Amino acid sequence: MSQTDAGWGAGPGVRYEALAADFRPVFGRIAAGAVSRDRERRLPHDEIGWLKESGFTTLRLARGQGGFGASLPELFALLIELSQADPNVTNALRAHFGFTEDALCAASPEWRERWIGRIADRQTVGSGVSETGEAKVGQFDTVLRREGGQWRLDGRKFYTTGSLFADWIHLSAQDEAGEAVVAAVPVRAPGVEIVDDWDGFGQALTASGTARFTGVVLGPDLVKPDPARFPYAMAFFQLVHLATLAGIGRAAALDLARLVSERTRIYSHGNAGRSGDDPQVLGVVGRVRGAAYAAGATVLKAAEAVQRVHDAHLAGPGEAAEAAAAIADLEVNQAVTVVTDLVLDATTILFDALGASAVKGGLGLDRHWRNARTIASHNPRIYRDRIVGDFAVNGTQPPRQYRVGSA
Known part of the structure; x- marks a missing residue:
């Protein structure tokens, strides 16, 4: 069934x-x-493998490069649909799709072509950016040191989402002089250890735990010549979270409609002989579905x-690209609180549209809120309205990077 026929609105573009x-x-x-995986805490290795086999991880590559030539709105529409199926899987691939954009926009032709080739070969990339520890804001405890013609990596990362399922880890660190450096680390290289110790109550299957690096030797070809990220990185990564939320909303709406239609027990003080005919119950169903519709439409805009x-x-880096990036950051910031x-x-x-039996673990309805609440806790939304307000009143541009660390 098409998105249009399902009532979610037409997808982005005729194709x-x-x-x-x-x-x-x-x-x-x-x-x-999805429900059984959540209850059993079974990581989606097979499911991500199916997506790799289908070519989903190559979506943004041009057809001539081995991909599908998907536009960014098409990518995000598909991420909404994937998140409807299982938001854990979307989050596990978030770093991969971000790395793909980074490769497509890379200034170095050699780096760009090397990684486009690897992505076309269905290789995937996980996250190795965030840390917990005493490092100051904007700095890392993870260090890449030059040793002869090689590099030696030592350190520890957390929130290494998707790396346990990936072939590579996209790593941010600093060199011995304290300068920013970015590298791609083979997951199976000697000295790399990935631990599934993420114990959040939501998004539990994303392997967003610890990665340790002990004396990992990297060749110079695995260190990015320019550590700068692609110009729409902040907007992109946050919008993946919003697409995930929109997909969670759709899944919740569909689960609710199905359970109401199947419900045979009623309340004596209700409004109909069947739950599916009770106007107050139908009102709740409509409100949930409307929220999911609005969330998806906002993401695609x-x-x-x-x-x-x-x-x-x-078209060429410059003032036009910078201005477009600032507006994209603004639009995503405007969407964060609304969608959340x-x-x-x-x-x-x-x-509210169901009985007490709806809280039984076998239905898995609680996972929708747990996953949404966990996604919404990334990159705190409490700052977004202030950023938007500062732009509206004072013309202040949104910050172009977010960093976490000790004060």
Whole structure:
């Protein structure tokens, strides 16, 4: 069934349905096991493997490069659909899709072509950026030191989302002089240890735990010549979270509608002989679905702004690209609180349309709120409204980078 026929609105562009048709059978297989995986804490190794086999991880590469030539709005529309199936899988691939953008925008032709080739070969990349510890804001305890013609990596990362499923880790560190350095680390290199110790109550299957690096030797070809990230990195990574939330909203809406339609028990003080005919119950169902619809529409509108940055950057870095990047950051910031509130509210009130049996673990309805609440806790939304307000009143541009560390 197309998005239009399902009532979620047309996808971005006339070819979207043909593009999505290649992946919807895989999304269906992923969705079929989502509740049991969550209950059993079973990591989605197979599910990510299915996506790699289908070519999903190559979406943004041009067809001539071995991909599908998907636009950014098409990518985000597909991430909403994948998140409807299982938001853990989307989050586990977030770093990979970000690294893909980084490769496509890389200033070094050698770096760009090398990594486009590896992505075309269905190799994937996980995250090795964030740390917990005493490092100051903007600095890292993880260090890459030059040793002869090689580099030696030592350190520890946390929130290494997706790395346990990947072939490479996209790593941010500093060199012996304290300068920023970016590298790609083979997951199976000697001295690399990835531990699944993420114990969050949501997004529990993303392997967002610890990675340790002890004397890992890297060749110079694995250190990025320019550590700068692609110009729309902040907007892109946050928008992946918003697409994930929109997909969670859709899954919650569909689960709720199905359970109401199946419900045979009623309350004596209700409004109909069948729950599916009770106007108050139907009102809750409609409110949840409307929230999911609005969240998805907002994500796709913001994705258009991110696409404009990409296009401006390829036309030539300069003032136009910088201005487009600032507006994209603004649009995504404007969307954060709205989308978050819509989905958190929807995943809470859905229980109002059901009975006490809806809280039974076998249904897995609680996972929608747990996953949404966990996603919403990344890059705290409390700062977003202030940033937007400062732009509206004072013309202040949104910050171009976010960093975490000790004060």
